[in-house]
Amino acid sequence: MPPTPPSIERPQRWDAAFDPAMTEADVERLLAIPPFSQMAPENFPKRTPLREILRHDTSIRRYRQGEIITRQGDYGTSAFLILSGTTRVVLKPDLAPALLGRQAPVKKGILRTLAQLWGGRRPPESFQRAQLRPNAGVGARQNENQEVHVFLQDLPRVLDQHRTEEMAAGDFFGEIAALSRMPRTSTIFAASDTAELLEIRWQGLRDLMRADDQLRQHINRIYRERALASYLRATPLFRYLTKEQLDQVAAQIEFATYGDYDWSGEYKRLAQSGGGRPEKEPVIVQEGDYPNGVVLLRAGFARVSQKFGQGERTLNYIGAGQLFGLDEIAHNFQQPQAPVNLQYSLRGIGYTHLLIVPTNVMEQIVLPSLPKSELPPLLSPAAETRPAPPAGPVPSGARDRIGADTLEFLTANRFFNGTATMVIDLDRCTRCDDCVRACAATHDNNPRFLRHGPTSGRLMIANACMHCADPVCMIGCPTGAIHRESFAGQVVINPTTCIGCKACANNCPYDAIRMVDVRDPRGEFMVGEDHKPISKATKCDLCVENHGGPACQRACPHGALERINLNDLTALADWMQR
Amino acid sequence: MNRFRRQFFLGSFLLLVASVLAIMIHCRWSRQLPHYAYLTGWVLLVAMFLLALYNARKRLPFLPLGHSETWAQLHIYAGFFTVVLFLIHLNFRLPTGWFEGTLAWLYALVTGSGIAGLLLSRVLPRRLATRGGEVIYEKIPALRHALRETAEALALGGETPSPTIAEFYVRQLSGFLAGPRNFWPHLLDSRRPLNALLSELEDLRRFLNESEQATLDKLTQVVRQKDGLDYHHALQTTLKLWLFVHLPLTYSLMICSVLHVVLVFAFAGGAR
Numbered sequence: 001m002p003p004t005p006p007s008i009e010r011p012q013r014w015d016a017a018f019d020p021a022m023t024e025a026d027v028e029r030l031l032a033i034p035p036f037s038q039m040a041p042e043n044f045p046k047r048t049p050l051r052e053i054l055r056h057d058t059s060i061r062r063y064r065q066g067e068i069i070t071r072q073g074d075y076g077t078s079a080f081l082i083l084s085g086t087t088r089v090v091l092k093p094d095l096a097p098a099l100l101g102r103q104a105p106v107k108k109g110i111l112r113t114l115a116q117l118w119g120g121r122r123p124p125e126s127f128q129r130a131q132l133r134p135n136a137g138v139g140a141r142q143n144e145n146q147e148v149h150v151f152l153q154d155l156p157r158v159l160d161q162h163r164t165e166e167m168a169a170g171d172f173f174g175e176i177a178a179l180s181r182m183p184r185t186s187t188i189f190a191a192s193d194t195a196e197l198l199e200i201r202w203q204g205l206r207d208l209m210r211a212d213d214q215l216r217q218h219i220n221r222i223y224r225e226r227a228l229a230s231y232l233r234a235t236p237l238f239r240y241l242t243k244e245q246l247d248q249v250a251a252q253i254e255f256a257t258y259g260d261y262d263w264s265g266e267y268k269r270l271a272q273s274g275g276g277r278p279e280k281e282p283v284i285v286q287e288g289d290y291p292n293g294v295v296l297l298r299a300g301f302a303r304v305s306q307k308f309g310q311g312e313r314t315l316n317y318i319g320a321g322q323l324f325g326l327d328e329i330a331h332n333f334q335q336p337q338a339p340v341n342l343q344y345s346l347r348g349i350g351y352t353h354l355l356i357v358p359t360n361v362m363e364q365i366v367l368p369s370l371p372k373s374e375l376p377p378l379l380s381p382a383a384e385t386r387p388a389p390p391a392g393p394v395p396s397g398a399r400d401r402i403g404a405d406t407l408e409f410l411t412a413n414r415f416f417n418g419t420a421t422m423v424i425d426l427d428r429c430t431r432c433d434d435c436v437r438a439c440a441a442t443h444d445n446n447p448r449f450l451r452h453g454p455t456s457g458r459l460m461i462a463n464a465c466m467h468c469a470d471p472v473c474m475i476g477c478p479t480g481a482i483h484r485e486s487f488a489g490q491v492v493i494n495p496t497t498c499i500g501c502k503a504c505a506n507n508c509p510y511d512a513i514r515m516v517d518v519r520d521p522r523g524e525f526m527v528g529e530d531h532k533p534i535s536k537a538t539k540c541d542l543c544v545e546n547h548g549g550p551a552c553q554r555a556c557p558h559g560a561l562e563r564i565n566l567n568d569l570t571a572l573a574d575w576m577q578r
Numbered sequence: 579m580n581r582f583r584r585q586f587f588l589g590s591f592l593l594l595v596a597s598v599l600a601i602m603i604h605c606r607w608s609r610q611l612p613h614y615a616y617l618t619g620w621v622l623l624v625a626m627f628l629l630a631l632y633n634a635r636k637r638l639p640f641l642p643l644g645h646s647e648t649w650a651q652l653h654i655y656a657g658f659f660t661v662v663l664f665l666i667h668l669n670f671r672l673p674t675g676w677f678e679g680t681l682a683w684l685y686a687l688v689t690g691s692g693i694a695g696l697l698l699s700r701v702l703p704r705r706l707a708t709r710g711g712e713v714i715y716e717k718i719p720a721l722r723h724a725l726r727e728t729a730e731a732l733a734l735g736g737e738t739p740s741p742t743i744a745e746f747y748v749r750q751l752s753g754f755l756a757g758p759r760n761f762w763p764h765l766l767d768s769r770r771p772l773n774a775l776l777s778e779l780e781d782l783r784r785f786l787n788e789s790e791q792a793t794l795d796k797l798t799q800v801v802r803q804k805d806g807l808d809y810h811h812a813l814q815t816t817l818k819l820w821l822f823v824h825l826p827l828t829y830s831l832m833i834c835s836v837l838h839v840v841l842v843f844a845f846a847g848g849a850r
Contacts, residue, residue, distance in 0.1 A: 113640065117638070426706065426707035427707050430703050431715060551640060553645075559647040560703075577580055
């Protein structure tokens with residue numbers, strides 16, 4: 001008799017509630033107020049009823065006056081509904097970086113640069129106490145749930161110097177950033193003595209939108225008004241459209257999201273099991289299907305694949321701003337008598353947010369606006385050879401030069417996410433560790449990376465922060481300490497405002513962030529009032545304060561190490577053939 | 579033409595031109611310029627100090643002093659050029675006197691160790707990458723220890739350890755797993771020691787039952803992994819050690835050269 005396989009309770013969607021403290025009374029209260037009181041419970045699927053969404057996907061948060069709720073530039077997984085009290089959104093000018101827990105990017109001056117000559121004897125990760133003293137303009141306090149809230153110390157001055165707008169009970173905010181995985185566009189803080197907000201995590205918001213037309217239309221309208229119009233204007237495909245035509249397109253565009261917002265955990269499981277397989281990723285559109293619309297990637301990444309034997313072969317991956325399905329729709333538009341279906345499949349990797357321009361909109365508005373010379377070439381359904389996969393980060397020439405194995409390796413490990421990935425050519429690397437020493441010399445005698453990592457052929461992707469296009473680490477930092485140095489710039493950590501909560505280290509899919517216990521200049525570990533060591537998150541900052549670029553790259557005597565933007569694999573292909 | 583090749587051809591061309599020019603100048607002016615030996619000596623000394631500056635650059639990675647790769651290229655080609663300068667300084671004759679002889683030997687050893695390092699740094703990384711099983715050098719002892727524990731558990735542990743395997747382990751494998759082995763065969767890319775050990779393991783198979791054979795397969799796997807570690811250890815040690823030859827020799831040469839200058843000026847009467 002075969003042995004009985006071990007059985008466990010199947011994991012369910014709501015095994016881990018967003019806030020375990022939510023009670024039935026809280027849910028009843030929410031059901032009694034708009035917009036939930038106006039929702040029809042019968043519209044919700046049996047598996048995700050409204051009551052359970054509110055119970056498991058929301059949390060009631062209380063903020064005191066001046067406490068920051070969202071920061072401009074942060075990534076967030078949730079939206080907020082004001083239940084009581086008021087909040088204020090900062091319009092102009094933006095709050096100073098220091099008030100948001102960040103460091104203004106400053107290059108080291110000559111004296112500080114030369115002072116490093118004597119830094120070799122300093123204990124690793126040592127700070128003067130004054131260096132870790134937070135900015136006087138902000139403070140931090142814990143609420144009754146042990147959550148850290150950062151507050152603005154001099155609120156009247158902030159209100160005096162910045163134009164702000166009040167938001168009151170019933171107002172929604174943060175939904176665009178939560179759904180589209182874009183940085184939050186503004187800073188919002190509590191304006192009344194106490195403000196009560198309902199925080200709805202991304203999954204709950206998605207399910208609410210699916211079941212409730214009014215909420216969906218409301219959020220879609222906000223999305224179209226605030227984010228879509230400017231995005232479409234910047235997309236080359238629509239550059240010949242008039243404003244009226246652009247409005248028509250914007251009105252008919254559909255939105256879709258695939259995958260997990262917090263894909264870090266899923267990626268770590270994949271990495272432990274030997275990498276992701278395309279067959280297990282959610283299909284956005286399937287090879288051989290009729291093209292229902294042109295897919296525009298707004299955020300995240302997607303894999304372009306093709307059936308090969310019993311599996312799927314990766315041909316390309318596309319990132320934010322790239323298109324899929326245009327060739328087929330343009331062909332059908334020009335040759336309706338010989339239509340073709342989709343030549344490739346598109347699958348979401350991690351979290352993918354898409355805009356879909358329906359085929360009829362393409363045929364009636366967009367394609368007629370394009371000059372003939374800009375229309376994609378016709379496809380030949382009878383031909384043996386298929387057209388080149390859509391031009392994404394991997395132009396066909398680069399794809400051939402990199403090789404299918406390496407492309408598969410980069411995709412399976414999701415290294416395409418890196419904008420400054422540390423790539424090592426093992427054919428040239430003498431393992432001298434000059435790069436590690438250079439990093440340590442530049443960063444408080446503590447190297448911020450490990451000269452080791454997954455390999456494919458002669459390439460090694462070292463364990464160093466890649467400064468991701470999709471920085472999962474930035475989700476959930478309570479003080480804003482981890483931030484981008486500029487829009488789409490390097491991801492850096494401000495040690496002054498880092499409280500050592502490990503949120504970023506736990507979120508990083510590539511384990512590139514490490515927690516260290518900091519010391520004073522004598523080498524003694526610093527401790528807090530509770531006598532526990534003070535921890536800080538550390539990672540590669542791409543030597544943002546130093547002149548001349550990353551020290552690791554400059555220190556390699558054999559040209560074996562390079563920081564490469566893997567969103568654009570032409571650079572990798574050129575480097576491999578240098 | 580790719581970048582490395584372009585660098586090689588450009589560097590070699592410039593080296594050739596500079597060398598020919600230096601020799602032409604030597605042929606034309608060596609008998610006419612006063613204090614010619616002083617001139618070539620100072621030029622050589624300055625060139626040697628410039629070469630030594632590369633080590634200083636490596637110790638100051640936080641200063642914006644350019645890429646180490648560029649410095650390394652200059653170091654290599656300028657190093658070859660100093661050979662020409664050195665020969666010119668010697669007037670293409672063997673040095674006389676024990677101090678000058680020592681200086682010349684030191685110079686030859688520094689140049690030789692430099693060339694050896696250059697060759698090693700071009701050949702060994704490629705071999706390491708081809709072999710695979712990339713490992714951090716400092717972690718090798720810990721990994722070796724873990725492999726040894728695994729092998730011991732397989733050969734000597736368990737409820738009913740095989741006496742045949744246990745005897746073989748004590749006789750052959752325990753020594754192999756105790757530390758780094760077969761340094762020179764690995765450096766010379768010879769698989770003979772591994773093949774011999776694998777052959778002995780295979781010979782043992784006919785004395786084992788089915789479960790013991792399964793243990794033997796696992797032991798064979800451990801032996802292969804240990805061999806891979808030894809391979810990395812041998813090659814990475816070589817890559818690290820050559821610098822410990824090149825640098826002390828360089829410092830000795832620099833000290834002797836300064837002493838040489840002092841002696842020359844102290845006994846300057848006969849110099850031309």
